[in-house]
Amino acid sequence: MxxxxxxxxxxxxxxxxxxxxxxxxxxxxxxxxxxxxxxxxxxxxxxxxxxxxxxxxxxxxxxxxxxxxxxxxxxxxxxxxxxxxxxxxxxxxxxxxxxxxxxxxxxxxxxxxxxxxxxxxxxxxxxxxxxxxxxxxxxxxxxxxxxxxxxxxxxxxxxxxxxxxxxxxxxxxxxxxxxxxxxxxxxxxxxxxxxxxxxxxxxSGLADGAPVAPKIPVSFMQTARELMAIKTLPLLILAASLNALLTMGVVSWAPAFMERTHGMPANQAGLQLGSALFVGSVIGHTLGGPLADFLGRRDLRWYIWILTLSGAIATGVGWLILTGPANRVFPLFGLNLLVGGISAAPLMAVVAGLVPARSRSTAIAVLMVAIQVIGLGGGPVFVGWLSDMLRPTYGEESLGMAMRWVLLVGIPSTILSWMASRTCREDFATVGGWGGAAMKHAVAH
Structure with a gap:
């Protein structure tokens, strides 16, 4: 049988x-x-x-x-x-x-x-x-x-x-x-x-050619230990969360920054910001996946290197946003979201490919929780708290100074994603989720 x-x-x-x-x-x-x-x-x-x-x-x-x-x-x-x-x-x-x-x-x-x-x-x-x-x-x-x-x-x-x-x-x-x-x-x-x-x-795992496996109940703690044992995954999740903290820490305070620093009314700033972010995110999301698939056929590490480059570029663009003239701010915000959008699909593809097929939804959920807590929740709150702390020294300029400080998280984010790229091919090969002869060839080289 x-x-x-x-x-x-x-x-x-x-x-x-x-x-x-x-x-x-x-x-x-x-x-x-x-x-x-x-x-x-x-x-x-x-x-x-x-x-x-x-x-x-x-x-x-x-x-x-x-x-x-x-x-x-x-x-x-x-x-x-x-x-x-x-x-x-x-x-x-x-x-x-x-x-x-x-x-x-x-x-x-x-x-x-x-x-x-x-x-x-x-x-x-x-x-x-x-x-x-x-x-x-x-x-x-x-x-x-x-x-x-x-x-x-x-x-x-x-x-x-x-x-x-x-x-x-x-x-x-x-x-x-x-x-x-x-x-x-x-x-x-x-x-x-x-x-x-x-x-x-x-x-689960059909697109990877994974064999049919019996559905055996696995506890959450066992699943969590299994996921955290994948060397690349915690590094990648933390890098992505810090990237989100940097982006949301700057974007969420953008209208207030424009009003305090450049004297632009908040409603006008909000309209221009929304348009820039929409255009930037659409272009980034459209380009990111095909670019990663194209480069990934040559070296699987490109799926993570794109995130590494995204963190580094977002830090540089953020500095230009906060130190440049008002007429450059919103085009640069669009560029920032474009860069972030390019890295989004490769990130999801890597997380889905690193873990056993039966745990994919759980792994993606852990990624989303980390991004929500650290990035979407922590970023705006951290900038607001830091601005309050700096207000006695910098007055109305404290918000801009706090936003500059939050850019520093781009450094550990870039380092963490680079570290993840060093272990990813071994982890891909172990799980077999990026399968077949092409996967073996990529790992061998």
Whole structure:
């Protein structure tokens, strides 16, 4: 009898055709745009919500950002493990329903607590979508196409970042903020059954040619030990998190910096910043995956070297932003997001390829938690705290000085990613996730 762990792939185990995989990727882009758009739509509704519900700025900050971030961080790892063990398709479809219901709850909110619960529900839905969707893409696209596929997927986030505030602002003006939020729930309700009924679950590791393995329950602690034993992974996660800290520490305070340093009104700075970041991120996400796949065919370390170069270049561009004239600031912010966008898809592709297929969603969840806590959460808070500490010495210039200091994290970020590149080929070979003859040839050289 053939051992089930070593038997070759049978015809039903073949990868689906490119037509289906293209359709799958298109749907994932739409789902991503839906959740990101619904998350960021509230940024243009702050004032009418604050006035009607009589909320303080602190309360608005809690419902707008903190509620989503906390629930996202708490939910993403358990939901990733559920997706690895059960069904990525079902977790993604249910998550779309969850965040759509949550958006309706926000639109119907009569007080702070109902609004807070609704925003937390959006974080829960986003936490259930992020890791399974990326792991699902890794299961469907082999290593030579994976970063390109993830680049296309990331365009959904860029689209959501742009359309959410743009359409939300128009709809809130025309129909009121409550109706605008209720309208925003419609795409998720349409996409959930499309995911459930038209997409198919894919066996973990199928695109890598991994053999069928029995599903043996593995505890979280055992999975965590397994992931942390991969030398490259902790280095890469920490490097990416520091990169995010640098980027968000500068971007999140950009309008205030322009107002204090260059005398530009915050609303004008916000509009120019949003346009620059959208263009930069779209170009970066579009170029990053194909570039990594092209260079990675010559040397797998390029997938990590791109992150190394990204950290170094972002540090230099950040210095030019903070020390140059006002007319250069926003083009340079666009360049900064372009550089960061180029490294995003290669980073995801490496994390998906470094770990056993059964743990992909969990590994991506750990990466996302680290980026959320250190980068998206820690960056803005650290800059604000440092600015307060420096205010007695520098006055209104303290914010710019604090933003300059945060650029220093680009140094350890660059060093850590370079260290990760020194061990990655051995780790790739061990897990066998970047498989076949091409992988063996790359490791041998």
């Amino acid at each position: 053939t051992d089930p762990e070593t038997r070759p792939l049978t015809p039903p185990e073949q990868l689906p055709g490119m037509l289906y995989r293209s359709y799958f990727l298109f749907i994932m882009v739409l789902v991503s745009a839906s959740v990101i758009g619904e998350r960021y739509m509230m940024v243009v509704m702050v004032e009418p919500i604050r006035r009607e519900l009589q909320l303080s700025d602190t309360a608005i900050a809690m419902v707008k950002d903190m509620a989503i971030a906390i629930i996202y961080i708490l939910a993403i790892i358990p939901l990733a493990r559920l997706a690895d063990r059960w069904s990525k398709r079902k977790v993604v479809a249910i998550s779309a329903v969850v965040w759509s219901v949550a958006v309706i709850m926000c639109g119907a909110a009569k007080n702070f607590w109902m609004l807070l619960i609704g925003r937390a529900g959006i974080g829960l839905g986003e936490g259930g979508f992020t890791s399974p969707s990326q792991a699902w893409i890794a299961d469907l696209f082999p290593v030579s196409q994976r970063a390109t596929a993830l680049s296309i997927f990331l365009l959904g986030a860029s689209l959501g970042n742009f359309l959410g505030p743009a359409i939300g602002g128009w709809a809130a003006l025309e129909y009121g903020w409550r109706n605008a939020l209720i309208f925003a729930s419609i795409p998720g309700f349409i996409l959930a059954p499309i995911v459930w009924f038209t997409l198919r679950d894919t066996r």
